[in-house]
Each structure stands twice: as C-alpha cells, then as structure tokens.
Amino acid sequence: MEKIFFRPESLYDVPTHYCPGCGHGIAHRLVAQVINELGIREKTIGIAPVGCAVVAYDYWNFDCSEAPHGRALAVATAIKRVHPQNIVFTYQGDGDLAAIGTNETIHAANRGENLSVIFINNTVYGMTGGQMAPTTLLGQKTSTSIEGRIKEKHGYPLKISEMLAMLPGVCYVERVSLHSPQETLKAKRAIKQAFENQINNLGFSLVEVLSPCPTYWGQAPKESLDWIRDVMQKEFPLGRIK
Amino acid sequence: MIERIIIAGSGGQGVMLLGKVIAEAAMRQGNYVTYLPAYGPEVRGGTSHCMVTISDQEVGSPYIAKADALIILNNPSLERFKGKVKNNGLLILNSSLAKSDNISKVKILQFPFTDIAIKLGNVKVANMVALGSYLAVKKIIQTKNMIEVFKFMAPAGNARILEINEMALAEGERLAHG
Amino acid sequence: MPKNKILVSGNEAIAQGALQAGCSFYAGYPITPQNEIIAYMAKHMEQAGGAFIQAESELAAINMVYGGSAAGARSMTSSSSPGVSLMQEGISYIAGSQLPAVIVNIMRGGPGLGNIAPTQSDYFQATRGGGHGDYHLIVLAPGSVQEAYDLTQTSFELADKYRIPVMILGDGILGQMMEPVQLSSKKIAANTIKNWALTGCLGRKPNITKSFYLREGALEEFNLKLQKSYELIRKKEERYEGLFLADAKVILVAYGTMARIAKSAIMQLRSQGKKVGLIRPITLWPFPQAPLNVKNKKLKYLVVEMSYGQMLEDVKLAVGGRNKIEFLGRSGGGVPSEEAMIGKIKKLL
Known part of the structure; x- marks a missing residue:
C-alpha cells in the first residue's frame, strides 16, 4: 500500500508550542512538505521572524537564522547574495513584514532579490498579546483598538501584497488561506510555486497566508476558520495577485 | 624639516588636486606627509581648502594652525586664511582674483595665475602655475619629481593635459625666478 | 619610491585593508564623512569576488551584515555617528548571535544631526555596548592612515577568532586625511573554520544562528559564556x-x-x-x-x-x-x- 501522508524529513518530530487552532503549525508543515518534495532540504536556509514563530527552527530540520523584528529580508538578502546556490526564504508575520519591516520588505522586493517569502497574515500581534496589526480589519477589536479598528483613528488594513505586486522586481504574489482543506492544498501549491520561482532564478515571490489566531480573535478554533471564510476573506481576497 | 602649507580657493579651482600632487611628490621623495582636505558641504561653492604637511619626521597634527606657506587662489580665501600664516611666512597669491592690501610681516609672491592660465589655453591650470612659483621659492620638491606625479595622475592617453600642466608649472617657476 | 607605497585617505585605506583581509560582503548607506568607503566597495568588491549592497538604511545595512556573517562571509559595514546609532539594534543581535563582523564608525558631531566636524563623542556608545544587553565590541582606534589599513585587517582576524563584532572608531580627520600607506603584499586568508555558518545542512545537522534563549536559566548561561570570552579578550588583546x-x-x-x-x-x-x-x-x-x-x-x-x-x-x-x-x-x-x-x-x- 502506498503511504501518502507522513511527516516530511524537514519537520522534526516534536510538538509545537502554538495555541490550539493556530495556523502556524499548518503553515510550517506546508513549507516543510514543499522543501521535501523539491529535494532542497540540504540547501535551504530559512529566516525565522520575531513573533509567535520565532522558534520555527525548533520545528524545521534545515539551516535557519533568526532576524531582528522586521529585518528578515535584509538578513535573507545577504545570505542569498553570499550563497546564490542555496534556497533562502523568510517566514514573517504581519507586524514583522508590514509594520516594523515595511522598509526592508519593499526594498528587497524592489531589488528583485531572488527569495521566497511566506507572509502569515492573522490580523494581530500574537506573541505580544493580541494588539492591533497593520492588517487588522476595520471594526476588529484588539487590545490596542478596544472599540474596534476605526479608520479615522487607525487607518485602513494594509494590503501590502497588492502594493508589492506593483513592483517590477516582484515575479509572483498570491494570497491563500488555511480555513479549509481545499484552501490549504492551494496554499501548499502557492508555496511550492514561490520556491520553484527561486530555483528558476525568477526573482521575488511572496505568498500571503490568511491564518487563524483563535486566541486573540476571542474565538473557538472552528469559529476562527469560519471567520476567515466569511469576514477576513472579503478584505483580503484570495487568489493570484501577480 | 617641517613644511606646513595651506592651499585655498574656490570650488573648481583645483585646490584639492594641488594639495594632492604636492603630497604625492613629497611622499615619493621619501618624506612623511599628511594631506587634510576640508570635507562635506564646505566643498561646494565658497572657499575650499586643504592642508599639507611635509616633514622628515613623523607628522603629529595634520591640522595646521599656522602655516609656513599659503597658496591662495581667490579673495574670500585670502580673507579667511591670511591670519593663518607664520610671521615671515610665504604667501603665494593669485592676483587675478585677490588683492594683497593690508598684509604685513609676510613674504608675498603674487602673479595673475588665472590670466596666465587663460593665455596658456586652459583656465583650470591656474593652480599649477601657482605650484610652479611655490616650487621655485621653497625648493622642497624637485620639478622632475612633480612631473612624474603629473604623469602618474593624468588620465591615461591624454597627452594634452599633461603637456599644458607642465607648461603651467614651468611658467610659474619662470615668474618666481623673475 | 618604496614599492607598494601609496598616498591614500583613511577611508580608502580602511576599504583596501578590508579587501586585503578577505572581506567578501559589504553593505552600507551613504553618510558623511565616510562615503569614500562605500564608494570604494561599490567599485572593487565585486571584482574581488564578493557581494556589495547599497542598503535602504543603516538598519538594513547592519542586518545585511548579520546575514552575510551568518552565511560565513567576512562581512563589514561603515557609517558615521547617526547611522551607527541606527545600527545599534543589529549590533546587539550580532553580539548575541556570536557573529563576527566589522563595523566602521567615522565619527561626526552630535547629538542629533550635529555637524560633520571631527569628534570623538561616540566613545561611550562604542565602548559601553551601544545597544541593549550585556555585551561588548572590540573597539580599535587607529591613529594614522597606515594604522587604519593595518587595524582593519586585524579587526577581521579578531572578529573571527572571538566570534565578536569589532568596531573601527575614527574621526572625520582620520577618514578624510591622506597619508602614505605601505600596502601589505600578503592576503590574509580567512583561516578560521566556520562550522557554525549557514550553508545548507548537507552532510551535517542543521546550523542555527540565534540570540533567543527563553528556557529558564538559558540566557544567563549564554551570557556567562560571553563574559568568559570577554575575559579572555581583556587578557590577550589590550593594545596601546x-x-x-x-x-x-x-x-x-x-x-x-x-x-x-x-x-x-x-x-x-x-x-x-x-x-x-x-x-x-x-x-x-x-x-x-x-x-x-x-x-x-x-x-x-x-x-x-x-x-x-x-x-x-x-x-x-x-x-x-x-x-x-x-x-x-x-x-x-x-x-x-x-x-x-x-x-x-x-x-x-
């Protein structure tokens, strides 16, 4: 009998520290599966963010580096320039990539660095306790937008993927979601595409992953998946952006 | 031996280049040397200057409070630096663009370097005419060594530039010898 | 004229010294009075087989140095006071990740935008760590252009030997002044084996560069390890x-x-x-x-x-x-x- 589901070598056999219903574990697994399928584990270098996924290297079985909050793409740029033959990717949250690291994000993209970016959008700062993020939806309550995000006060959810798609150095941008098995499979295909683009030297690829954070959304895990489907998706439509 | 030179003029008069060729030639003669340029916004417009110290011993401060020689190519520079020369020091002055009124206790050597350079065919070599006069008076750097530096620094394949610089140097020396 | 003696500015001497020492990664952002370093690197680094990046900020530049060093390259950045202030976060991470790196600060007047005149007012920032946490840099202060050239080479060796960021601290006069420099004819080979570098885990267990120690007692343990290394440096590397x-x-x-x-x-x-x-x-x-x-x-x-x-x-x-x-x-x-x-x-x- 053919074994069709198993732990990829790129993922250690350890429990993760993530909350019940969190999307990070699934996203980590998708990345690990793709790396295995492409046979690049021994030449991959991953950059872990500052955020809930800071210890992603405890789960991934390949070379990894931390980066200061927001600076993952500066670190990744340098590693890729030093080792153009290696496969280098960053795994960043919305606060990391679209707030504190916006400058590094835009300029790495604009230089067309041959990198793959996995961008986890869960609309909040998870690690610090659920504060408002650049991607928080209008009306969404967080510990720093107690009455809900108000456009007059806090501005609008930042659509960084659409912004980056405008840059000529960017070759591929797709927004995917983890709210159902079908969407999760699409997410995996998109992540694979981002890595294949790098292998083919096509430039900067980014996959935005809508990912549940039941803890700071104040929802049960199942509820949080429905919320992505029914609410979040409207603000952040799925599909290929570039 | 220690020789401290301040060179000043307006941006575009080749003040920095003049300092560099002196420093380069002094180094080639086996001297200790420092070349300190003014840097940053000061370089754009207004006065531009550099300080060159030549010695047979290690140079301490590259900054010159009182110079043995001033080479001044325009009037604003003269106003700024005329107090920075030693008593009985040397002032080489571009009389095309500066007036030496009210300066005492200084040996002044002045010629219209800019006019001479125009006659030679390139206003940019006024600095090298002034250099010729300086070399003739101070005799610290030998002319043949300076010409070697010109050859080293001139853009490759541009014989004309080299030629006019050498002419300018010779003219400056001739004037100083009177 | 002695062979291989050139008249060169302090800034250029630092850049030349770095290339002579096998520096193969440079990232920087323009700021007076050290622009000759980034310009020299832009012109010569790729010819020398290394990577040069003009970064979007000093913040990016120092984190590129983090990445370059993590990848195993002899890595360097240069800046001046306000830019070095911006780099402090990254320097702290470099120290915390035990990465070798060379940071050049050609100081200018402060606080704030200050001016571009020569000064030595970043002494505290350089010698007290500058960024957050219990760490040190080795700080070298050249007194001549020749020494700037020589000490830049030394700085790469010290950085590799102790896996520590090394700062070259000079003022605007040192950076801008030209003096004769006797170039060294021997290339300093990067002789340290960097078995910790990120190169892909082919044939070995994965390497991780990190400064995060969450488990109880782990950070203290790590910081004591740093202190031991600092003690050794104090014992062996004082120069005057x-x-x-x-x-x-x-x-x-x-x-x-x-x-x-x-x-x-x-x-x-x-x-x-x-x-x-x-x-x-x-x-x-x-x-x-x-x-x-x-x-x-x-x-x-x-x-x-x-x-x-x-x-x-x-x-x-x-x-x-x-x-x-x-x-x-x-x-x-x-x-x-x-x-x-x-x-x-x-x-x-």
Whole structure:
C-alpha cells in the first residue's frame, strides 16, 4: 500500500508550542512538505521572524537564522547574495513584514532579490498579546483598538501584497488561506510555486497566508476558520495577485 | 624639516588636486606627509581648502594652525586664511582674483595665475602655475619629481593635459625666478 | 619610491585593508564623512569576488551584515555617528548571535544631526555596548592612515577568532586625511573554520544562528559564556602605544587623531627638557589597564579628547584614585590645540 501522508524529513518530530487552532503549525508543515518534495532540504536556509514563530527552527530540520523584528529580508538578502546556490526564504508575520519591516520588505522586493517569502497574515500581534496589526480589519477589536479598528483613528488594513505586486522586481504574489482543506492544498501549491520561482532564478515571490489566531480573535478554533471564510476573506481576497 | 602649507580657493579651482600632487611628490621623495582636505558641504561653492604637511619626521597634527606657506587662489580665501600664516611666512597669491592690501610681516609672491592660465589655453591650470612659483621659492620638491606625479595622475592617453600642466608649472617657476 | 607605497585617505585605506583581509560582503548607506568607503566597495568588491549592497538604511545595512556573517562571509559595514546609532539594534543581535563582523564608525558631531566636524563623542556608545544587553565590541582606534589599513585587517582576524563584532572608531580627520600607506603584499586568508555558518545542512545537522534563549536559566548561561570570552579578550588583546613612559612626570592619554596632536605637543615639550609622555590606547575596549596601573603616586595624567570626558572615565577606573588626573576636552568640531595642552601640562609639572 502506498503511504501518502507522513511527516516530511524537514519537520522534526516534536510538538509545537502554538495555541490550539493556530495556523502556524499548518503553515510550517506546508513549507516543510514543499522543501521535501523539491529535494532542497540540504540547501535551504530559512529566516525565522520575531513573533509567535520565532522558534520555527525548533520545528524545521534545515539551516535557519533568526532576524531582528522586521529585518528578515535584509538578513535573507545577504545570505542569498553570499550563497546564490542555496534556497533562502523568510517566514514573517504581519507586524514583522508590514509594520516594523515595511522598509526592508519593499526594498528587497524592489531589488528583485531572488527569495521566497511566506507572509502569515492573522490580523494581530500574537506573541505580544493580541494588539492591533497593520492588517487588522476595520471594526476588529484588539487590545490596542478596544472599540474596534476605526479608520479615522487607525487607518485602513494594509494590503501590502497588492502594493508589492506593483513592483517590477516582484515575479509572483498570491494570497491563500488555511480555513479549509481545499484552501490549504492551494496554499501548499502557492508555496511550492514561490520556491520553484527561486530555483528558476525568477526573482521575488511572496505568498500571503490568511491564518487563524483563535486566541486573540476571542474565538473557538472552528469559529476562527469560519471567520476567515466569511469576514477576513472579503478584505483580503484570495487568489493570484501577480 | 617641517613644511606646513595651506592651499585655498574656490570650488573648481583645483585646490584639492594641488594639495594632492604636492603630497604625492613629497611622499615619493621619501618624506612623511599628511594631506587634510576640508570635507562635506564646505566643498561646494565658497572657499575650499586643504592642508599639507611635509616633514622628515613623523607628522603629529595634520591640522595646521599656522602655516609656513599659503597658496591662495581667490579673495574670500585670502580673507579667511591670511591670519593663518607664520610671521615671515610665504604667501603665494593669485592676483587675478585677490588683492594683497593690508598684509604685513609676510613674504608675498603674487602673479595673475588665472590670466596666465587663460593665455596658456586652459583656465583650470591656474593652480599649477601657482605650484610652479611655490616650487621655485621653497625648493622642497624637485620639478622632475612633480612631473612624474603629473604623469602618474593624468588620465591615461591624454597627452594634452599633461603637456599644458607642465607648461603651467614651468611658467610659474619662470615668474618666481623673475 | 618604496614599492607598494601609496598616498591614500583613511577611508580608502580602511576599504583596501578590508579587501586585503578577505572581506567578501559589504553593505552600507551613504553618510558623511565616510562615503569614500562605500564608494570604494561599490567599485572593487565585486571584482574581488564578493557581494556589495547599497542598503535602504543603516538598519538594513547592519542586518545585511548579520546575514552575510551568518552565511560565513567576512562581512563589514561603515557609517558615521547617526547611522551607527541606527545600527545599534543589529549590533546587539550580532553580539548575541556570536557573529563576527566589522563595523566602521567615522565619527561626526552630535547629538542629533550635529555637524560633520571631527569628534570623538561616540566613545561611550562604542565602548559601553551601544545597544541593549550585556555585551561588548572590540573597539580599535587607529591613529594614522597606515594604522587604519593595518587595524582593519586585524579587526577581521579578531572578529573571527572571538566570534565578536569589532568596531573601527575614527574621526572625520582620520577618514578624510591622506597619508602614505605601505600596502601589505600578503592576503590574509580567512583561516578560521566556520562550522557554525549557514550553508545548507548537507552532510551535517542543521546550523542555527540565534540570540533567543527563553528556557529558564538559558540566557544567563549564554551570557556567562560571553563574559568568559570577554575575559579572555581583556587578557590577550589590550593594545596601546607608550611614549617616554620611563621618565615622564606627566602623561597625556589620548587616542586616534587626538593622540597625534598630543604627540606634537609632547615633542615640543621634550625639546625643552620637560618630562612628559603619552599613552595612546589602540584598543578602547578592552581599555588598556597595564600602562595606567603604576605605583608612582607622583605621576600625573592629562586626558585629552574631542569630547567631554568619555574616555576620562576609563582612565579614572584604571588609575583607581592613585594619581591626579586632569582633563582637556572640546567637542562639536572643536579640537584641543597643542598650545592648550602645553599650557595645561606646564601647570601640572
């Protein structure tokens, strides 16, 4: 009998520290599966963010580096320039990539660095306790937008993927979601595409992953998946952006 | 031996280049040397200057409070630096663009370097005419060594530039010898 | 003319020294008065087979250095005071991840935008860590263009040897001034085996560069490991130049460009038979203790800085209250003159 589901070598056999219903574990697994399928584990270098996924290297079985909050793409740029033959990717949250690291994000993209970016959008700062993020939806309550995000006060959810798609150095941008098995499979295909683009030297690829954070959304895990489907998706439509 | 030179003029008069060729030639003669340029916004417009110290011993401060020689190519520079020369020091002055009124206790050597350079065919070599006069008076750097530096620094394949610089140097020396 | 002797600015000498030392990664952002370094690297780094990036900010530049170093390349950035302030976060991470790196600070006047005049007012920032956390940089202060060239090469060796960020600290005069430099003919091979570098885990277990220690006790354990390394550096790497220390009654303490001016003052006084000497710290961290730890209680010190009493604190710590210490400092572009030093010394003699 053919074994069709198993732990990829790129993922250690350890429990993760993530909350019940969190999307990070699934996203980590998708990345690990793709790396295995492409046979690049021994030449991959991953950059872990500052955020809930800071210890992603405890789960991934390949070379990894931390980066200061927001600076993952500066670190990744340098590693890729030093080792153009290696496969280098960053795994960043919305606060990391679209707030504190916006400058590094835009300029790495604009230089067309041959990198793959996995961008986890869960609309909040998870690690610090659920504060408002650049991607928080209008009306969404967080510990720093107690009455809900108000456009007059806090501005609008930042659509960084659409912004980056405008840059000529960017070759591929797709927004995917983890709210159902079908969407999760699409997410995996998109992540694979981002890595294949790098292998083919096509430039900067980014996959935005809508990912549940039941803890700071104040929802049960199942509820949080429905919320992505029914609410979040409207603000952040799925599909290929570039 | 220690020789401290301040060179000043307006941006575009080749003040920095003049300092560099002196420093380069002094180094080639086996001297200790420092070349300190003014840097940053000061370089754009207004006065531009550099300080060159030549010695047979290690140079301490590259900054010159009182110079043995001033080479001044325009009037604003003269106003700024005329107090920075030693008593009985040397002032080489571009009389095309500066007036030496009210300066005492200084040996002044002045010629219209800019006019001479125009006659030679390139206003940019006024600095090298002034250099010729300086070399003739101070005799610290030998002319043949300076010409070697010109050859080293001139853009490759541009014989004309080299030629006019050498002419300018010779003219400056001739004037100083009177 | 001696072979391989060139007239070159301090900034260019640093860039040349770095390439000679096998630096193969540079990232930087323009700022006066060190722009000649980034320009030289832009022109020569790729020819030398390395990678050059003009970063979008000093923040990005230092984190690129983090990445370059994590990847195993001899990595460097250069900047000036306000830019180095921006880099402090990254420097702390580099120290915390035990990555070797070289950071050049050609200082300019502060606080704030200040001015671009020569100054030494980043001494505290350089020697006290600058960023957050319990860490040190090795700080080297060249006093001449030749030394800038030589010490840049040394800095890469020290950085690799101790897996520590090394700072070259100079002022605008050092960066801009041209002096003859004897180029070294031998390339310094990067002789350290970096089995910790990120190269892909082919044939080995994965490598991780990190500074995050969440488990109880883990950070203290790591910080103690750093302290051990700092202790070794203190023991082995203190460097200074001493002049006329044997018979001096007053000793000037000055570093970098300031020490050259101090030397001029000392030579003048010596020619008048006055017994003065000089201690020029070459490593600012570790600060040289030995030359200041002497039994003669009559000995007096004059500390001279282009800042208002920063290195003075280290001199006081080293002297430990045994001797009289006077101070002469100017800042914001003011440079203590030979005359001012001579005046102070004569009062002390």
